Amino acid sequence: MSVRIAIIGGTGVYDPNILTGIRDEKVSTPYGDVGLKIGDYQGKSVAFLNRHGAGHSVPPHLVNYRANIAALKELGVKSIFATAAVGSLNEKMAPGHFVFADQFLDFTKVRKHTFFEGGEQGVVHTDVTDPYCPELRQVLAQAAGEFGLHYHNGGIYVTTEGPRFETPAEIKMLKLLGGDLVGMTSVPEVVLAREKEMCYVNISMVTNFAAGISPTKLTHQEVLEVMAENAENLRKLAMKAIALIDPERGCLCQGALEKLNKE
Template sequence: MTVRIAIIGGTGVYDPNILDNIRDEKVDTPYGVVGLKIGDYLGKSVAFLNRHGAGHSVPPHLVNYRANIAALKELGVKSIFATAAVGSLNENMAPGNFVFADQFLDFTKVRKHTFFEGGEQGVVHIDMTDPYCPELREVLARAADEFQLTYHKAGTYITTEGPRFESVAEIKMFKLLGGDLVGMTSVPEVVLAREKEMCYANISMVTNFAAGISPTKLTHQEVLDVMAENAENLRKLAMRAISLIDPDRGCLCQDALEKLNKE
């Protein structure tokens, strides 16, 4: 069966009791072999890809983003829900809140950001006016409303290189630039998904206020603790969103290259 829906995230989202007929799959791509799980939910096949590998063993700057996105495309995925733990620069977006980002600012440095590097692939300048699929964001908002979760329908996600946390001066700069959230994974994931003509939505869970805003120094344990406390809400939100969409839905995101070639 073709897989049309995928979740990219960590073990906080995945619950073996949610999906039926779970099986491990390996997908060979030009960028490497990707291991993932495929299961069924309400009659829909769903792929789950653990971005950081087993035991959170891969740091954000070394994630093989191209292989991951290429593997999902190979499976036939059309819609991606990508979860992320983020810090907040916006006092209105408090720990425990969900944010469905609509824009990003990219401050990564060493990652492979494109499938198009010349040669046989050519050079493509993909449009990123609406990087996160507006339709999937609407679905997430509807699901969050049903569960009465505290969420924000839009926000600007600052992507930093990591794995270190940010300095106070960096956070001040990001805030001046209009950033709401700071994390380490959305770029290039969202860009690569657009290049492969897949809809991509970000589900950010705020785990802490960023450096200089938070009254205490940041620790990775703080992030894990808030994720654990809110994991059930995150699972409910993601799975309800999946139940609300047509696996074979069409969208402008899925014609990104065709639209580009016509202009």
């Protein structure tokens, strides 16, 4: 059975009791080998990729994003649900809320951002007017509405390099630029998915207000505690969205390079 759907996130996203036939898989890519799990849900094969590795051992600036996305493409994945823990710059997006980002601002510094580096790959300027798949965002909104979850369909995700948290001065700047959320993983993941012509949607769980907005200093433990409290909602949301989509669905995201290839 072809694997058309993938979830990128931590192991807390899935529940082995929901899936059947879970197996470990290793996929070799030109960028490195990727280990992931594949299981079945309501007759659909779903790949689960732990972005930070076993035991959360890989920091965000060292994640092998190209290998991860290339591995999912190799499996035949068409739709990616990517989860993320984020801080909020927007008072309306409170801890515990879900946000399905529709735009990003990129403040990363040292990451490999593209599959196209000249040579055999050529030079390609990929359109990212709608970086996060509008169709999948609508599916998530429908699923969140059915469960009565607090959600926002749209928001600007600011990706910072990490692994440190941001200063209050940086948060003030990012808020002035229009950012709603701050995290460390969406870029280049979303861009690479577009280059591989896969639909990609972001499921951000707000774990805290960012530095300078929050009345207390931020700790990683605080993030983990909110994630744990909301893990069941995150699982329900992701699995309901998977139930709602056709694995073989087509989308404009899946023809992102078509016009470029004809020119």
